Amino acid sequence: MDSLDTLVIGAGAVGLACAARLVGTSPDLLIVDAEAAVGTHTSSRNSEVIHAGLYYPPGSAKALLCLEGRERLYAWCAAHDVPHRRIGKLLVAVSEAEQSTLEALASNADACGVHDLQALDQAHLQRLEPALHGVSALLSPSTGIIDSHAYLQSLLAAAERLGAQLALHTRVDGLHHDGDGWIASGLSAGQPFRIKAQRVINAGGLFARQLAQRTQGMPAARIAPSHWCQGRYFAYSGRSPFQHLIYPMPEANTAGLGIHATLDLGGQLRFGPDVQYVDTLDYSVDERLREPFAQAIRRYFPALDIQRLMPAYSGIRPKLVGPGEPAADFLIQTSAEHGLPGLINLFGIESPGLTASLAIAERVARHL
Template sequence: MDVLVIGAGVVGLAIARALSQRGHAVIVAETTGGIGNGISSRNSEVVHGGMYYPKGSLKARHCVAGRRMLYAFCESHGVPFRKCGKLIVATNEREEAKIAGIYQQGLTNGVEGLVMLNAREVQALEPALACSAAILSTETGIVDTHALMVALQGDLEAAGGVVAFNAPLEQVSRRGSGWDVHIGGAEPATLSFDALVNAAGLGAQALARAVDAYPQERVPPLFLAKGNYFGCAGKPVFSHLIYPAPVDGGLGTHVTLDLAGRLRFGPDVEWVESEDYVVDPHRAESFVASIRRYWPSLPDDVLVPDYSGIRPKLTGPGEPAADFLIDGPQEHGLSGLVQLFGIESPGFTSSLSIAEDVVKRLEA
C-alpha cells in the first residue's frame, strides 16, 4: 500500500516505521519543521507499568505490551533509558484503599514487578518519603524521548519511508477505495494514497473533520488538560519516581527524574480552552501543598516553573477517563483509514504496540 501517516510524534513515527518494515510505501506528513514538536516533546518521559487501566481496555493492553517492546527497542537501538522504578504512595486509609485497588488492577493486567510495601519498607528505600503504604513498580522507568523518536525515524527511513516537514494536510477526499490528499505549505500538492492514518494528536479531531467521507458524528469531543511542571533547585533526594494516589484527570503531582538525575514535579491538571504552554508561577503554591503530603521537608522557595504539556482528552472535568479511541475500517466501514483519538498517557509507552494494532487494521 501507499500510506500517508499524519503526525511525526512518537505514535505517528512508530506506526510509519511498522508499516514501512512490512513493505508498504510510507510518507509521514508533519505540520511543523521537526519530529515530536507536539505532545511527544512535552511529556514526563516516563515508561509506565500499566497498572492503572481497566482490564481489557486499549490502554491496559497497549501499555503493558508497549512497555516490553519499548525497553527491547531501546536496548537494540542504543536509546538511553533507566528502570528506576516507581513508588505509588498512600498517606491515609482512603488512599491505602485506592492503591490497593491499583495493585490488584496491575496484577489483573499482567504487570510484572509489583510489590506492596509498608511504611517501614518504604522508608528503607526512600528515607525522605512520608507515607503509610506504597506500591513499588520495578518495571517503571524513564527514557530519552528525543533519542527514541530519532531511532524510530532512522528505522523508517532505512526501510524506504520519508518524513515531509512543513506539510499541513488541508483536505482529504475519497477516490474509489483510496484517498486524494491535498497538502499545503510552500509547495502545495494533491497526492493519492491507498491508506491514511490520522496520528495528529491535538489536531486529530480537526483533521478527521477534513476527511469528507468520514461520518462527522464519529469525531469525538476534545478536552484540553494542561499539565504544568516545576523544577526543583538543589540535589535530588529521591532515586525512584514518586506518585501519589491518582486525582481527577491525572495521576497526581508526582516526582519525576530525568536521565541526568534532575528532579521535577508534575504534571498537575489545568483544564484549558486553547493551547497555552506558559507555566503560571503562582501554581507553585498548590504544588507545595500536594508535595508536602508525602515530602514534608520540602524546602521553601525551591520550585521554579519548568515546562508544560497538554493531554488530548476525550472526556472533561469530573467525567470518567476515556480509553484510547482507534477507529479503523472494521468500525467505520471505510477501507484504508485509521483515526486515532485521545492518545494521551500512556500513549508514549504504548506507541510500538499501537503501531502493530494499526498495521493489523489496515492489512485485515
C-alpha cells in the same frame, strides 16, 4: 500528482512508530507533520515515564497496549541504544485513609497482568526513601524513564533506513477518497500540494479530530470529541532527595494521577503534572502555581524547599472526555467502524501513549 502507498499524518511517537512498523511492507511511505520538528507537542512534553500498566481498566486498550508496549519499548531501547533506565516507581499512601486505595490499585494491576508489585511497610519505605512521608507503598520495578527525544529520532531513523520519507512544515487540510485512493491536499512549506495514497493513518494527536472533520465522507457521529488537557511541571533545583519515581494516590474526580515526582536521565527532579483543560495551545507555566504545587507535594515530601521549585514546561493531552467525566480508552478507529477504506483514525492517544506506541503501531498494522 504524486502517488504512494501509505501516508502517515503526524510525526509524534505513535505516527513515527506506525511508520517504522509499516515501512517494511510499504516502502513507499510518507510521514507529514505541520511543525518544524518531530514530536513537537504531546510526545515531547510529558513525564518521559515508561509506564508499567497499573491504573487502567483490565481488558481495556490502554491496559493491554501499555503492557505490550512496555516490553516492546524496553526491547527497542536496548536494540537502538535509546537512553532509558528501569528506575522503579513508588505508589505511596500518605495516610491510613489511603491504604484501601493502594490495595485497590494493587488488585487492579494484578487484574491487568502486572504481577511484580512489591508491598512495602512504613519502615521499609523509610529505608528506601528517607525523605518520603508515607505509611505504606507499592514498588513497581517495571516502571522506567526514557529520553523521549532520542526515542523519536530512533523511530524516524528506523523508518527512513527502509525508505520512508518525512515532510515537515506540511499540513494536510483535506482528505477525500476518489474511488481509487485517498487524495490529501494542503500546504507544504507554504506551497499547495496534492498527493494520492492508498492508505492513510491519522496520527494527528491534538489535531486528529480536526483532520477527521476535514475528511470527506467521514460520518459526523464517528468523529470523536477532543478536549485539550494541559499539565504543567516544576523542576526542583539541586540534588534530588529521591532515587525512585514517587506517585501519590490518584486524586478523586480529576483527569490526572496527582502531582508526582519524576527524574530524568540526568537526575533532575521535577514535579507534575497538574490538570487544566484549555481551549488554546498554551505551554506557559505561571510562577503563581508554585504555592499550589508546594501544598500538594508536601503531603509526601514535607521537607520541600519552595525556593527550589522552578517553572519548567507544560504539555497538552488530547482527551476524549471533558472535566469530571470518567476516563476514556484509546480509540483506534478502523474502516469497519467508519466505513471508509484504507483509513485509520487514532483518537484520544494520551498517556500511556508513549509507552504503548509500538504496540499501537502493531495493532494498526493488523487492521490495514
